[in-house]
Amino acid sequence: MDTIEKILKEILREEFGADVLEEGEVEISVPPELSGEFRADYATNIAMKLSKKLKRNPREIAEVIREKFLEKSKIKVEVAGPGFLNFMLPDEYFIKKIEDFSRNEADFLENISQDEYKDKVVVVEFSDPNPFKVLHIGHLYTSVIGDAMSRMVEFSGGKVHRVNFGGDVGLHVAKTLYALMKNKDSLEEFKGSEEAEVIANILARAYVEGTRAYEESEEAKGEIVKLNKQIYEIAEKKIREGELAEVYFRGREASYRYFDEFYEKIGVKFEKYYPESEVAERGVEEVEKHTPEVYQESEGAIVFKGEEFGLHTRVFMNKEGLPTYETKDVGLLFTKNDDFKFDESVVITGNDIVEYMKVVLKSVEQYAPELVRKTKHITHGMVKLPGAVKMASRKGNFVKAVDVIRSVEERLEDLGLALGAIKYSFLKYRVGGDIEFDIDESVSLNGNSGPYLLYSAVRAKKILAAETDSSKAQSAEPWALSMAEVKVCKKIVEYGEVLGEATREMAPHLLCSYLFELAKEFSRFYESCQVRGSEREKERLKIVLAFQRVMEHGLGVLGINVPEEM
RNA sequence: GCCCUCGUAGCUCAGUGGAUUAGAGCACUUGUCUUCGGAACAAGGUGUCGUAGGUUCGAAUCCUAUCGAGGGUACCA
Numbered sequence: 030m031d032t033i034e035k036i037l038k039e040i041l042r043e044e045f046g047a048d049v050l051e052e053g054e055v056e057i058s059v060p061p062e063l064s065g066e067f068r069a070d071y072a073t074n075i076a077m078k079l080s081k082k083l084k085r086n087p088r089e090i091a092e093v094i095r096e097k098f099l100e101k102s103k104i105k106v107e108v109a110g111p112g113f114l115n116f117m118l119p120d121e122y123f124i125k126k127i128e129d130f131s132r133n134e135a136d137f138l139e140n141i142s143q144d145e146y147k148d149k150v151v152v153v154e155f156s157d158p159n160p161f162k163v164l165h166i167g168h169l170y171t172s173v174i175g176d177a178m179s180r181m182v183e184f185s186g187g188k189v190h191r192v193n194f195g196g197d198v199g200l201h202v203a204k205t206l207y208a209l210m211k212n213k214d215s216l217e218e219f220k221g222s223e224e225a226e227v228i229a230n231i232l233a234r235a236y237v238e239g240t241r242a243y244e245e246s247e248e249a250k251g252e253i254v255k256l257n258k259q260i261y262e263i264a265e266k267k268i269r270e271g272e273l274a275e276v277y278f279r280g281r282e283a284s285y286r287y288f289d290e291f292y293e294k295i296g297v298k299f300e301k302y303y304p305e306s307e308v309a310e311r312g313v314e315e316v317e318k319h320t321p322e323v324y325q326e327s328e329g330a331i332v333f334k335g336e337e338f339g340l341h342t343r344v345f346m347n348k349e350g351l352p353t354y355e356t357k358d359v360g361l362l363f364t365k366n367d368d369f370k371f372d373e374s375v376v377i378t379g380n381d382i383v384e385y386m387k388v389v390l391k392s393v394e395q396y397a398p399e400l401v402r403k404t405k406h407i408t409h410g411m412v413k414l415p416g417a418v419k420m421a422s423r424k425g426n427f428v429k430a431v432d433v434i435r436s437v438e439e440r441l442e443d444l445g446l447a448l449g450a451i452k453y454s455f456l457k458y459r460v461g462g463d464i465e466f467d468i469d470e471s472v473s474l475n476g477n478s479g480p481y482l483l484y485s486a487v488r489a490k491k492i493l494a495a496e497t498d499s500s501k502a503q504s505a506e507p508w509a510l511s512m513a514e515v516k517v518c519k520k521i522v523e524y525g526e527v528l529g530e531a532t533r534e535m536a537p538h539l540l541c542s543y544l545f546e547l548a549k550e551f552s553r554f555y556e557s558c559q560v561r562g563s564e565r566e567k568e569r570l571k572i573v574l575a576f577q578r579v580m581e582h583g584l585g586v587l588g589i590n591v592p593e594e595m
Numbered sequence: 596g597c598c599c600u601c602g603u604a605g606c607u608c609a610g611u612g613g614a615u616u617a618g619a620g621c622a623c624u625u626g627u628c629u630u631c632g633g634a635a636c637a638a639g640g641u642g643u644c645g646u647a648g649g650u651u652c653g654a655a656u657c658c659u660a661u662c663g664a665g666g667g668u669a670c671c672a
Contacts, residue, residue, distance in 0.1 A: 060614075074613060080652075087652080110614045111653075159672090200671065330670055339598075344670040354672050384599065384667045410600095410665095415607090457620095458608070462600075463665080465607060467621090475634070476620045477608090484634050492631050542609065545619085552635060561631040573631090595634080 033057060033071055033104065033116055040097045041075070045083060059523070060115060069107070069115035070519060076112040087112030120510045123518040124568075130521060130575035137578050141525040145532050146187030146373075152365050153179045153189055155377035156292075156299070159196040160284030161205040163233035164291060166412045166466065167379065169430040173455045174409055174537065175377045176297045176588045181532040181540075182375075184586055190300050190369050193288075194361055197281055197304035198264045199354070203257035204239030205232055206276060207249065212238070219276070225290055226431070228283035233429075254349070261351060264306040291430065295448060296588060303364065305357045312360025313352050315396075316345050323395040333392040343388045358389045366400060373403050375535075380408035380461065407535060410463035412455075433466075440472045446480065447472075449589045453479030456587055457541040477545050482584060485548040486591045488555065489577035493570065495561050508568055517554040517572060520547045524579045528586070537587060544583045551576050 037055050060072035076091035083090065091108040098106045098114075105117040129140050155175025158168045179189045196202065209215055209232070219231050242249035256273075263274045285302065292299060316324050316331060324331050329348035333355075335341045345356045352360075365374055378386070386406050394401040414428065438447040454471035458464040475481055510518065523543070531539040560569040581591045 058613090072614090077613075077652075113614065157672095196672080328669075332669065341598080341668050343668095347670040349670085351670090353670060355670095358672090378672090380600070381666055382672060385672070387599090408600095467607075470607075470621070478620085480634070484632090488632065488635090495631055538609080542619085549619095553637095555631080556627095556636045559631070563631090566631095 032102070033073075036098060036101050037073065037075065037094070039101070040094055041079075044093060044097065045079065060113070069109075070118045071116045072109075073114050073116075074112075076108075076114060080112065120508070120515070123510065123515065123522060124508060126522045127518055127571050127575050130578060131571040134578075137575075137582075141528060141579075141582070143185035143525070143529050143532055145185040145529065146182045147185070149182075149187045149372040150369055151182050151187045151189050151373045151375060152192055152369050152371045153182070153375045153377070154192045154194055154303075154361075154365070156297075157194045157378065158288060159201060160281050160288075160304070161197075161202045161232050162236050163427050164229065164288065164430050165427040166414075166430055166433050169295070169433060169451070170412045170455050170464070170466075171377055171379070171409060172292070172295060172297050173452045173588065174460055177452075177456055177537040177586065178375065178377070178407070178535050180586045180588060181528075181535070181537070184528070185532050190371075191298065192301045192303060192365065193299045194303045194308075195288075195305065196354075196357075197284075198261055198306045198309070200243075200253070200257055201236060202260055202277075203253045204243055205236040206239075206260065206273065206280070207253045207256055208237075208239035208242060209235040209280075210273070210276065211242075216276075219280070225283045225287035228280065229287040232280055232284065233427075258349060258351065261306075265310075294431075294434070294444075296590075301368075303361055305354075308360035308364045309352045309357050310360065311364050312356035312358070313346070315359050315363060315393075316352070316356050319396050323392055333388060335388045335391060338391050340384065340388045340391055343385065345392075355385075355389050355392075358386075359393055362393060362400060362404065363397075371403065373405060375405050375407060377407045377409065380410055383408050405535075407460065409460050413463055413465045415465060415467050433468075437468060437472055440468070441480070443592075443595070445590060445592055446483065446595060449483055449584070450479040452587060452589050453482065453541065456537045457545075459538045460536065477541075479589065480595075482544055482548045482580065483589070483591055483595060485551050486577060486580040486584065487593070487595050489551065489573050489580070490591075490593065492560050492573050493577060508565065511558065513550075513554045513557045514569075514572065517547075517550040517576065520550045521572070521575050521579050524583065528583070540583055540587060544580060547576070547580065547583075551580075 034055055034057055037057075041055070055073060055075055056078075057071050057073050060069045076087045076094060079085075079090055080087035088108060088111070091112045091114050094114060095106045095108055098104070103119055105119075107115045107117070109115050126140075130137050153175060155178075156168055156172040158164045175191070179191055183189050209219060212235070215231055215235060219228060222228050222231070239253065243253050244250075259273060260277060262268065263277055268274050269278070281304075288302075320326070320331055324333050324345055326332075327334075327342075330344045331346035332342050332344050335343065343355050344353050345359075347353055362374070365371065376386070383406070390401050390404060390406070434444075434447060434451065437451055438444050441447045441450060450471045454466060455464065457477060470476075471478060472480070520543075524547075527539060527543040531537060531543075554572070558565075558569060560566060560573055563569065584591055
């Protein structure tokens with residue numbers, strides 16, 4: 030492909046002058062499958078692009094390029110459709126590539142290496158569950174996406190710090206503790222339990238009750254607001270005396286312990302938790318320092334007026350004098366930078382806060398533009414369940430993350446497989462919009478599913494592990510690739526490019542689509558080409574090995590492990 | 596009201612300037628198999644790309660309008 034590009038540029042320069050190149054790069058794409066004799070491996074639309082500029086018929090231009098190209102290279106060229114140039118690479122090209130992929134691990138990695146984030150320090154923040162609230166399916170989703178994105182950055186040379194932000198103080202905590210302390214039975218159970226999951230469930234229930242009380246009763250609302258202030262003080266000054274403090278720290282500790290157990294289970298490792306209480310102060314500092322130039326007092330609160338920037342106004346310090354989430358996000362941004370001196374900060378959250386985040390970042394941009402420039406906010410949608418009503422943790426109709434894992438695990442009778450199935454079914458969608466999670470579909474063993482991909486990799490492993498039939502000597506004739514062989518080789522060889530694009534776009538779904546197509550091509554190859562015991566055993570084993578390496582690597586980047594058996 | 600995102604096959608989704616026939620998976624029907632693991636492969640067909648205009652050699656893709664869904668819009672995040 031690089032060769033094609035090089036030769037094309039050369040021809041363009043010679044035939045049409047140096048200036049025609051200015052207008053963008055030469056684009057080379059993989060064309061759709063066309064019927065007919067000619068197998069097109071690559072194509073370019075350059076002739077059409079030039080036609081306007083040169084005021085010549087695109088097919089005519091393509092014809093000129095084709096003739097010159099044939100003089101310079103062994104690659105076959107054809108003009109098609111309105112003026113596309115199709116290229117067909119000789120078999121030797123693929124054979125050599127497969128050789129490179131299958132020789133040894135080091136050569137394989139060399140061939141697929143990426144450098145998008147070479148020597149870059151990247152902080153990736155995601156998952157962000159709140160202590161004292163439920164850890165639901167949405168957290169599972171964002172954890173899976175964030176981990177896959179982190180792995181892509183890592184593979185392309187970045188030093189990644191996975192961090193997690195959560196509200197250990199704030200109104201939601203007050204709501205939870207209010208309800209918990211009102212309910213004697215829950216409180217007893219809470220105090221008597223050691224298991225993190227049990228405590229987490231008690232807290233999740235209390236949050237629902239507390240929220241209801243906050244919305245339904247003015248009296249409760251007043252008490253919760255008061256409680257909120259007390260909790261701030263307890264958290265900030267680390268006060269240990271009194272029942273409230275005791276309950277608070279016990280709940281907080283159990284929440285974080287529960288998170289740790291959960292991440293361990295799904296194979297995601299966070300380097301650091303940033304509890305809100307630990308970044309609030311830094312945020313307050315910045316906000317106060319830049320009031321009134323950036324932030325202004327209004328109705329007893331401190332706000333940032335986003336209207337001048339086409340955004341909306343948000344409150345940073347409420348009239349109780351407490352920092353809101355906005356200020357904590359400001360503090361978090363500065364704290365992350367202090368801690369890691371990052372080149373890029375990626376923040377992954379739900380898309381419901383996209384406008385909110387714009388306001389926060391716009392305010393910071395007024396006094397720390399560099400920090401904002403290095404920050405990238407990636408948003409995803411919600412996880413919908415077929416036929417279910419919309420989830421809201423404050424209403425209590427959520428689906429817990431652990432329950433999702435458990436039910437899939439029950440169906441597949443294996444945790445590793447279950448995680449592979451769940452992760453793949455999340456990652457195959459483009460990140461951004463809402464997604465639908467259908468348990469039946471994710472555990473399905475065929476179609477575009479995790480198990481289908483895993484199966485193809487396991488199958489390849491089995492072929493590789495089988496006994497070599499040494500009685501079959503390698504055929505002496507040159508190896509003319511069959512259609513099935515060419516197709517699977519072509520796919521295998523594409524891997525590096527796809528991985529690069531997925532990384533640049535932070536789009537794991539591109540990798541998923543590719544791996545699915547790859548698995549399909551491999552299955553077809555498997556059906557039509559006997560490996561063990563065939564005359565081409567030696568060569569075909571190389572294809573199998575190259576495939577297996579790519580599949581295992583690709584799934585690895587997605588955070589999915591290939592088992593030995595399934 | 597204003598701002599943002601999204602409308603593609605019965606369902607779930609890719610495709611976001613290029614290929615005469617807009618692609619996958621699911622579901623449905625029928626084949627292949629004494630297999631290197633059938634958890635497989637092959638064949639079968641559906642679309643006013645929400646609607647209407649516009650730009651372009653060329654539009655699902657860009658622009659405008661419009662309809663519909665979701666989110667945000669001062670002390671939740």
